[in-house]
Amino acid sequence: MLKNLIWRQSPRVRSLVPRSFTAFYASKVPLTSESYLSLKRNDSFKRLSSDDIEYFRTVLSKQELLGSKEEGDLDPFNEDWMQKYRGQASLVLKPKTVEKVSLILNYCNEEKLAVVPQGGNTDLVGGSVPVFDEIVLSLSNLNKVRSFDPVSGIFKCDAGVILETANDYLVQRDHIFPLDLGAKGSCQIGGVVATNAGGQRLLRYGSLHGNVLGLEVVLPDGTILDSMHSLRKDNTGYDLKQLFIGAEGTIGVVTGVSILTPPKPRAVNVSFLAVKSYEDVQKVFVKAKGELAEILSAFEFMDAKSIELTRDHLKKDDITFPLEDEYPFYILLETSGSNKEHDDAKLEKFLETAMESELVIDGTMAQDETELKNLWHWREMIPESAQCNGGVYKYDVSLPLKDLYSLVEATNARLESEGLIGDESKPVIAAVGYGHIGDGNLHLNLACREYNKTIEKCLEPFIYQFVQSKHGSISAEHGLGFQKKNYIQYTKNEVEINMMKDIKKHYDPYGILNPYKYI
Amino acid sequence: MLKNLIWRQSPRVRSLVPRSFTAFYASKVPLTSESYLSLKRNDSFKRLSSDDIEYFRTVLSKQELLGSKEEGDLDPFNEDWMQKYRGQASLVLKPKTVEKVSLILNYCNEEKLAVVPQGGNTDLVGGSVPVFDEIVLSLSNLNKVRSFDPVSGIFKCDAGVILETANDYLVQRDHIFPLDLGAKGSCQIGGVVATNAGGQRLLRYGSLHGNVLGLEVVLPDGTILDSMHSLRKDNTGYDLKQLFIGAEGTIGVVTGVSILTPPKPRAVNVSFLAVKSYEDVQKVFVKAKGELAEILSAFEFMDAKSIELTRDHLKKDDITFPLEDEYPFYILLETSGSNKEHDDAKLEKFLETAMESELVIDGTMAQDETELKNLWHWREMIPESAQCNGGVYKYDVSLPLKDLYSLVEATNARLESEGLIGDESKPVIAAVGYGHIGDGNLHLNLACREYNKTIEKCLEPFIYQFVQSKHGSISAEHGLGFQKKNYIQYTKNEVEINMMKDIKKHYDPYGILNPYKYI
Known part of the structure; x- marks a missing residue:
């Protein structure tokens, strides 16, 4: 589905987010207001008038304002990367100075015009696109x-x-x-x-x-x-x-x-390992923390299913999987240090003992920069691979290490019992788990053939309740945005939520900034 | 002056803060209210009544309340470690549970009773002792x-x-x-x-x-x-x-x-080096950042004068200085890593090249745990050595690395021109500089024979103005407390200060928590 998109090369691996993806699916993403019918526009916000646009035209140059078809396509600003949300902004402001940002916000605050600040629009929880007719304030022209x-x-x-x-x-x-x-x-x-x-x-x-x-x-x-x-x-x-x-x-x-910013490491090593159970993933992590200590710079894990999806997706590119066999779990381990010889010695000793004790049952180590990028590729391409058959439900959670993978198992069991997962007659292809073990951060992705309410109801609040029962966080790194606004109570208590609402009200009394989201 | 104090051993070096120092100087520290006559008690605060004490006795046990001489000496709670400030609290509360802390604060807030939260009372800016009659809320019984x-x-x-x-x-x-x-x-x-x-x-x-x-x-x-x-x-x-x-x-x-918390490093190395100028201190730091990178765990510098004061002070303990000669500047460099052999190799190579290029002109390396502690001792004893002849004015500032030592030079020049520094007829013994180069953090200490207003006027706002002119911070790590409350504008702008005042007012509308300080 995404195969026609334009990619650009990044130093490590191809970027996961397309640069230009406008025309391709513009008409396919449903309006958020239509997907969530119970959500109503806040009528305390003014609707944009020609006078308002007139004002913005006095402050901004032609390159800083998109308000009509001739001035540019607004779809890329209204739609999110996952193609789940679509807003209806009819005005995008792209100021080139901080002073202009200040004038815009001051005006919007006075006039009660709602605003969505937008960076690269790569948000995964619908946080960076409008829900209704909010003005998009893009920061892309502030780029020095x-x-x-x-x-x-x-x-x-x-x-x-x-x-x-x-x-x-x-x-x-x-x-x-x-x-x-x-x-x-x-x-x-x-x-x-x-x-x-x-x-x-x-x-x-x-x-x-x-x-x-x-x-x-x-x-x-x-x-x-x-x-x-x-x-x-x-x-x-x-x-x-x-x-x-x-x-x-x-x-x-x-x-x-x-x-x-830290100095650039003089030596970087990457190895891709296979282990036989999630328990062994944890054991290898504890061992790495102890023995590789100050040079350990990434410890990512992937389950069999997430790699299977990625192999299918990368088949067309004819990229060879680094290991000969398939295994229940994979680990990508990176070290970064100041002395290649020392780092190699530490890593070799670590791998030797890990394989001797049969903790690690197969593995490979990058010998040059190209191999290093290729190994990272297998980890970094999972999100796209999970998304490319129709859509993906993404859950980004923190859990205590010992409970981390049990969420993937529980989700699969639930989808199974509801008859939602399986061959082409079912909406869900697979629920896969991968993520940053070192931070206790699991990415649970549901590769699906379509977005539908039945899947969503099966997953939510189930996943949030599971995370709450383990004292985890329902959003480790993706944030709350639109998707998780109503689920914060699964991670934060009443006192915390009240304090947050109080902060929002205190700093943004009219609620003009990024409404319908967060808190 | 501090020689009779009771010290206790710490794992690395003797603790710098005495455990019990009550009787010794109780009568010597002037009341803050008398040292700062223009400062008035805020009369919106209620004065403690017997009813209040009665209430606290219903909430707290005998071990949790000191309100009379029989119940304990209040001097250690009223006086700061530097012996510059003395408050007049007549009540010290030491609750054993969080719920009791809650009851205390709720009551004080309702009754407008001012409160000073107090931990170990090792604050260096008068932040942890009362200014007038605030109640001391000690956390020391919450210790599990x-x-x-x-x-x-x-x-x-x-x-x-x-x-x-x-x-x-x-x-x-x-x-x-x-x-x-x-x-x-x-x-x-x-x-x-x-x-x-x-x-x-x-x-x-x-x-x-x-x-x-x-x-x-x-x-x-x-x-x-x-x-x-x-x-x-x-x-x-x-x-x-x-x-x-x-x-x-x-x-x-x-x-x-x-x-x-990080894993305990398996290997720790400490070396004590001599260099001929502050410029060379910086060069050694840049070299260490590059070559020791991930194992560099401390980079402290000390000027000749701060070590001279320490040598005088430690003479009585018959502790030998690690180097044979005296030098303009000293560096304490620590590495912490997971592999002793690798760390040794990195450090040896680093030192070898630093000495070959005459960046480092003398130095020693700890061979065992005792020597390691001894080397740290020379750095950690500076504060006490600067204080032990009467008193010390302490300034803890952040500055861009290149400007860091110029503050010490400028301060000495100013004291000189005002005729305040020199032999026993002068109030100031020396202005010395040391600190955490790695963080851009200078400790400027004025060892003096007495605290007096003339010295204070010579130093303030001079030092703060100097720091402002270099875009530094007037408090790197010691905080604002009482001493720096009125100087925040040298580091923060009006918008920042107004936002801070707003936060204080929002969360503590009656201003009962730690009044007369901070903002």
């Missing part, structure tokens, strides 16, 4: 690197800089961005921060709450909060920036980011 | 480890657990606390989090904003916010806990902490 200090590693940029562009810029300066994810070719730094994205490097470099040193944020009333600090340590008052990391654009629009 | 999971490394404990106790507990389980500081023998985990303490391990393990996974906090109205999550990733709503990390107990009292 501001500064980089090679001594401290502190990097400053506009919100609209694409993650891959930032990383390429840093790699040329012997550093890397402390975060990496499949959508790197499209997602923007501002969106990454606003959604507190996780990804493959979190295990090694920690979360954005630790790495972001400063932000520039425009508040709903147009106030510019300039906190673009470049200090690793600063204990002068409440750490305001933290409020906006992961707030999904509901209380302010991130326009600039200051972040600490 | 709650849980530890060896697979994930997640540790949960009460706020009153002492840092060293927590670290010892973890070391026995092959992990360490991700933070270490001189006051470890006295400071409490809750206080560490509430002040967003930094310390020596920040370079390697990052800040508490990244490591803390959950908090339990009692809000000013007594509401218990239970966010004791144990998930490395959780994107379900605003990250509420972040608000309380570094809030210095002004909007809530931290009662429980959930934190990610």
Whole structure:
């Protein structure tokens, strides 16, 4: 289904998110307002008038405003990557300066015009597209690197800089961005921060709450909060920036980011391993944490079914699977260090003992950069492979390690008993599990032939209840957005939810920022 | 002056903060209200009545309340470690449960009784002692480890657990606390989090904003916010806990902490190096960041004068200085890794080339655990050595690396020109500089023979202005407390300050928590 899309090469592997995917399916995505009939437009929001557009035209240049067919196709701004949600924005604003963002928000706040801030629109929970007629505020024209200090590693940029562009810029300066994810070719730094994205490097470099040193944020009333600090340590008052990391654009629009970046590792090793049970996945992880310690930079797991889907999907590209046989579980293990010889020695010893004790039953190690990219390819292509036969229901949860895979088993059992999974007569092809073991983060994907309400009812709130029973999180790294707004109580208690509602009301009293979502 | 104090041994070095220091100087510390005559008690706060005490006696047991001489000496709760501040609390509450903390705060909020939350009282900016007659709410009776999971490394404990106790507990389980500081023998985990303490391990393990996974906090109205999550990733709503990390107990009292702890390194190396200029300190740091990369765990620098003071102070203990000569600057460099052989090889190569190129002109490497502790001793004893001749003015600032030491030089020049520094006829002995180069964090200490207003006027706002001119922070890790409340504008702008005042007012409308401080 996605085979005609235009891809672009990323340094590690092809980007998972297409650059241009407009014409292809424009008419196929149902309007969110029609899929969710019980949801009503909030009538306290004004409907966009010609006067409003007139005002925006006085503030913005032609390249900064899309309001008619002649000015550009609005579908890419209204629809999400998973093709589950479609809004009805008739105006997209793409300001080139922070001051213009401020003027826009100030006007919208005064006039009660609802706004959806949008970065690369690679959100997986419907958080970055309008639900009704909200104006889209795209950050893509704010796309300059501001500064980089090679001594401290502190990097400053506009919100609209694409993650891959930032990383390429840093790699040329012997550093890397402390975060990496499949959508790197499209997602923007501002969106990454606003959604507190996780990804493959979190295990090694920690979360954005630790790495972001400063932000520039425009508040709903147009106030510019300039906190673009470049200090690793600063204990002068409440750490305001933290409020906006992961707030999904509901209380302010991130326009600039200051972040600490680590030096580029001098040696990177990747191995792809097979084990016979989920229990052994955990054992290999504990062993790796102990023996590879400071050089362990990724520990990803994949179940048999997720690799099976990927093999089917990649068949057309004639890409050979790295192992000869099939196994119940696979592990992708990456090390990054400063001394190739030392890293190789540690990894070899680790693998030797892991195979001797039959923890690891098969495996391969990348010998060069191409092989390294190929091994990562098998992990990074799973999301697309799960999506390419019609659609995918994605659940991104945190669970205690010991309970992590039991959710996949329980979901499969439930789909089975409801008769929803199986051959072509059934809507669901498979429920597969993969993810970042090192962070306790499972991606449960339901590859399906179509989106339908019966599947959704079978899965929700079932999955959220399961996660709650294990004290997990119903959203590890994807956020709440539209999809999970009504399920937060499965992870957060009443006091927490009330405090959050209070924060939203306090900073955005008219609720103009990213409405119908989050909290 | 401090020589009669009772010290206790810590795993690395003697604790810098005495356990019991009551009788010794009780009468010597002037009342804060008398030192700062222009500061007036806020009369919206009720004065403690016998009815109030009666109420607290119904809630608390005898061991949980000190309200009279028979019940205990209140001096240690009223006075700070530096002997600069003394409050007049006549009531100290030491609840043993979170529910009791809640009852206390709810009552104080209703009755407008001001409260100072207090951990180990090792604060360096007067933040943990009363200014007037505030009630002291000590967390020291909330001192249980709650849980530890060896697979994930997640540790949960009460706020009153002492840092060293927590670290010892973890070391026995092959992990360490991700933070270490001189006051470890006295400071409490809750206080560490509430002040967003930094310390020596920040370079390697990052800040508490990244490591803390959950908090339990009692809000000013007594509401218990239970966010004791144990998930490395959780994107379900605003990250509420972040608000309380570094809030210095002004909007809530931290009662429980959930934190990610790293595995205990299998190999630790420490070397003590001499270089000929501050420029070379920076060069060695850049070299270490590149070559030691993932195993570099501390990079501390000390100037000649700070070591001179320490040599004088340690003379009585007959401790030999590790180098034969004196040099302009010293570096303490620590590596922590998983493989002794590899770490040794990296460090040896690093030192060899650093000495060949004459960057490092002298140095020594610890050969065993005792030598390792001794080398750290020379760094960790500086604060006490700077304080032991009468007093110390401490400035803890963040600066861009290249400008970091120029503050020490500028301060010395200023003291010189004002005729305040020199032999026994002058109040100041020396202005010395040391600190965490890896974090851009300078500790500027003025060893003095007495505290006096002339010195203070010479230093403030001079130092803050200097820091502002370099876009630094006037408080890197010590916080604002009482000392820096009125200087925040040197680091934060008006929008930031207004947002902070708004947060304080929103969460603590009567201002009962830690008044006269912070914001």
